[in-house]
Amino acid sequence: MSAAPPDVDRDAVPRSARWLVGTLLVLLLVPGLVGFDAWPLTGWRLFSLARDETQTLWVLEAVDGGGSPRRVDLEELPLRYRHAEWPMADLPGASTARRQAVCEALLAAVVDVEPATAELRIARDAARLEERDGEWTVVDDLEVVHACQTDDLGGAGA
Amino acid sequence: MTRVRRWVDDALWGPETASRLLIVYAGLSALIGLRIALGSYRQLSDTPPALVDPVPILGWLERMPSAEVIVGIQIVGALAALAAVLRRRPRLAFAVAWLCYLVLAGLRGSRGKVLHNDLLLLWASAPFLLAPVMVDARDRVARRRYGWPIRVAMVITALVYFFAGYHKLRRSGIDWVLGDNMRYLMLWGPSIGEAQWGGLAQWVGEHLWAARASGAFILGLEISFPVVLVVRRLQAWYALAAVFLHVTTWLVLGLDYWAWAATVALLFIDWPAVVRRVRSLARGDLAARDAATLPVPGA
Numbered sequence: 001m002s003a004a005p006p007d008v009d010r011d012a013v014p015r016s017a018r019w020l021v022g023t024l025l026v027l028l029l030v031p032g033l034v035g036f037d038a039w040p041l042t043g044w045r046l047f048s049l050a051r052d053e054t055q056t057l058w059v060l061e062a063v064d065g066g067g068s069p070r071r072v073d074l075e076e077l078p079l080r081y082r083h084a085e086w087p088m089a090d091l092p093g094a095s096t097a098r099r100q101a102v103c104e105a106l107l108a109a110v111v112d113v114e115p116a117t118a119e120l121r122i123a124r125d126a127a128r129l130e131e132r133d134g135e136w137t138v139v140d141d142l143e144v145v146h147a148c149q150t151d152d153l154g155g156a157g158a
Numbered sequence: 159m160t161r162v163r164r165w166v167d168d169a170l171w172g173p174e175t176a177s178r179l180l181i182v183y184a185g186l187s188a189l190i191g192l193r194i195a196l197g198s199y200r201q202l203s204d205t206p207p208a209l210v211d212p213v214p215i216l217g218w219l220e221r222m223p224s225a226e227v228i229v230g231i232q233i234v235g236a237l238a239a240l241a242a243v244l245r246r247r248p249r250l251a252f253a254v255a256w257l258c259y260l261v262l263a264g265l266r267g268s269r270g271k272v273l274h275n276d277l278l279l280l281w282a283s284a285p286f287l288l289a290p291v292m293v294d295a296r297d298r299v300a301r302r303r304y305g306w307p308i309r310v311a312m313v314i315t316a317l318v319y320f321f322a323g324y325h326k327l328r329r330s331g332i333d334w335v336l337g338d339n340m341r342y343l344m345l346w347g348p349s350i351g352e353a354q355w356g357g358l359a360q361w362v363g364e365h366l367w368a369a370r371a372s373g374a375f376i377l378g379l380e381i382s383f384p385v386v387l388v389v390r391r392l393q394a395w396y397a398l399a400a401v402f403l404h405v406t407t408w409l410v411l412g413l414d415y416w417a418w419a420a421t422v423a424l425l426f427i428d429w430p431a432v433v434r435r436v437r438s439l440a441r442g443d444l445a446a447r448d449a450a451t452l453p454v455p456g457a
Contacts, residue, residue: 011301012303014288016288020288021285021310024281024310025313028318032321033321039214039215039277040264043321043325044318044321044322045325047326048322048328050329050330051343052338052339053338053342075351075352078201078204080205080269081209083271084269085349085350086271087269089270102209129342129345136345
């Protein structure tokens with residue numbers, strides 16, 4: 001049997017590379033096909049649910065001492081609060097302590113942008129997009145899931 | 159060897175030139191370094207523990223690390239990425255940069271929402287953790303040992319796009335394209351952030367044909383992406399289409415997918431060949447355009 005030409009010897013893919021690639025492909029294919037997320041493993045379900053005229057939103061309402069509510073957009077809060085819609089969406093099935101902890105965490109930031117806030121309401125909004133006179137308008141339908149007061153904060157929110 | 163087995167073998171382990179490997183390696187390292195250095199990670203440090211939901215690989219975290227720790231990871235990661243670009247202890251440098259990026263992207267994703275913005279770059283870069291260190295840039299022979307990290311990264315990228323399309327079909331069916339989905343996607347806008355060009359989003363939303371055409375383009379691109387592994391001459395076109403998709407996504411939804419756009423362009427466009435072609439065209443020497451790459455021995 002003749003020896004392999006030097007060029008072919010130099011051109012082998014190492015065994016360690018084959019193991020790495022095999023592992024990577026399994027870790028990519030299993031969640032990809034099944035569709036589950038365990039970051040950085042993911043099902044890659046980007047925008048996969050079709051949108052329609054209704055959408056469930058999670059919103060914050062700051063209520064002042066006189067009882068007047070004002071909607072506070074998460075974009076008004078610092079960057080670390082921008083994804084708070086996801087923790088809020090888990091609140092319906094959460095314990096009272098968990099609801100209160102999330103509410104107080106958000107209240108501390110809301111008070112910074114709306115100092116007159118006496119109460120913060122976390123609400124589920126069954127929003128509907130409607131066209132009226134050529135303009136697209138969001139019609140809100142709020143259901144308060146939890147509320148907390150600035151009195152609850154004590155020194156923690158300062 | 160059967161035809162399918164030969165095709166799989168070529169898709170994963172096929173040959174590329176040393177110059178292409180060096181460019182892709184340096185490009186991915188630079189991208190990782192930029193994401194690490196420019197990302198707004200330190201602002202996460204004061205996230206209230208009640209709003210922290212660590213991703214599985216950071217499941218041991220009870221709260222976000224301090225700003226000092228986050229900045230420290232950024233500095234180490236950015237320097238390691240720079241060392242990888244300059245090929246100073248490249249394997250160690252690349253691994254350190256990749257791990258720092260993984261941790262930082264994981265921290266950003268530890269707020270309840272599954273974030274995909276950094277995942278394509280992380281996944282496509284993973285094969286380069288074991289990419290060959292000894293690379294002779296003057297070697298003009300396309301070789302398998304230079305080619306496999308690029309080929310595997312291409313397979314990973316093609317599968318990622320395919321899965322994105324596959325789950326659209328699986329969860330929403332063809333209505334994702336033919337229904338009102340894209341119209342309302344444009345009109346509702348993003349759940350986080352805002353459109354860079356709100357007028358374009360509204361125009362697409364108000365013209366059903368444009369919304370459906372956009373949906374057909376996106377789903378068609380994603381689901382057919384693995385075709386580029388078979389028909390290699392389509393690779394640059396798919397790369398340009400993906401860049402177009404991510405740029406327009408940024409315009410109409412404000413979503414940061416530039417790491418995806420850059421990764422795809424880096425992997426699927428043969429940049430050394432582009433440079434050679436431009437040079438030969440500049441010289442008016444069309445015949446010389448492919449002379450720099452020699453045939454693969456035994457291929």
